[in-house]
Amino acid sequence: MCAVRLAPAPLVVSLSCDLDNPIKIRAKHKVAGMLLLDRDYANRLERSWNVPGAYILLDRPDAEGRWGAYIGKATSPGLRQRVLQQLKGRDHWYRALLIRYESNDDERLNSSEAGWLEGRLYDHLAGAGQVNLHNRNRPQDPTLSDDEETSLIDYLLPVTSVLRLIGHNLHPRNPNAPDGGGPLVKMIKRGPAPAPGEPQPYVSVFGYGPNRYLLQDPTWEELQERIALINAGKNPLRVEKDSGKHP
Template sequence: MRFAPSQLVVSLSYDLNNPIKIRAKHKVAGMLLLDRDHANRLDRGWNVPGAYILLDRPDAQGRWGAYVGKATNPGLRHRVLKQLKDRDHWYRALLIRYESNEDETLNSSEAGWLEGRLHDHLAQAGQVDLHNRNRPQDPTLSDDDETSLIDYLLPIESVLRLIGHTLYPRPANAPDGGGPLVKVIKPESVPENPTAYVSALDFGPTPYVLQNPTFEAVMEKIALIKARGHLRVAERDSDRLM
């Protein structure tokens, strides 16, 4: 099995209610990331055969649920709208279709094969809980057809990672210690006796820097600094003459 690297092109609409369109630049896979709340806005051009993944929100440990399906006729749009009524667990759907040529689509066998391989790919992932009760039955394809469809898998995994759905737990030696993907950052408590103010110029605690100074206080401090400076110069000159 081979995986070819792919560059993803993400298209965002000015209308935030429109789906996010994702394309593997040099591949034939066209993908669409669809929010459940906006499923009814899905363009009828997506009523073509393909595969789809219904996504649950990741939990604090980065685990997420998924349902893998396929659509033949009438197509992906019809199937996803039906899943609005049949399944209430998902918040997003990732739709996958053939997009290299507008006159061609995945056929029923190709959509079924892709559904089965996506199921296997997610079932082996440590971060995914599949809602499918049974493994889909994928049909037999020629070697050439399988080779072209295998190239879909890595872009799909890249998209899932892009949107925060990683497939495998991060190692314990990760920079963040391999902890959860989502962390709650609590504000630091203010000490009763605050430490000395640190200069923005990184000189460390200094008596020359004031917190929330008034104009008069600043001018007074500048005058004091100048006076001390003149005093040091006078002391050095006096030492040289002795």
């Protein structure tokens, strides 16, 4: 029976001042080192990433939040060379998430561990409602000892967290969620056009509206009144609804 780690590890995300540089990510337990790489940066990937590991090629999410992915592994010479090969072999991806061992400089994943990780990542994404895998077949991962599997399980949760962080959710949103559960590009059915001189209906940058938390064309008196309610520890929306200002 394989042991399971339940405690999640915090992620450490390093952003460069140069926005063209990839985003470096590692789990706090110092096992999983990750790099989020834009496709047009692949040719400049550091040679230190020519080590064994697994990778996920990511398609952009569509209007429904679904996205495609290809999962692979690299053994010799390593991840850098494999990603360069995938520039020519696959044209669907816009980003790649590279995963390697990152604890001691003289240690790295072996080919069996990279293959096991590739297979488990495939299983993890294959069961997700928002993901279409480009792999034709499930990777054949080798059998490892319980101790080896236990150490590699620590990789899976950080990978899922990174995907969520960059907007690649594994499962559809709950339709009863506060924001409606739809994708950010959800279209709004607009009502009749306002009369000349009337304010335009508010639509947020996320595609949702109207937003009752924001005052439209407020007067100075309305602003002072709302600030006073907030300072008094009251919910302005509830007070305004009770007073008949909001339906």
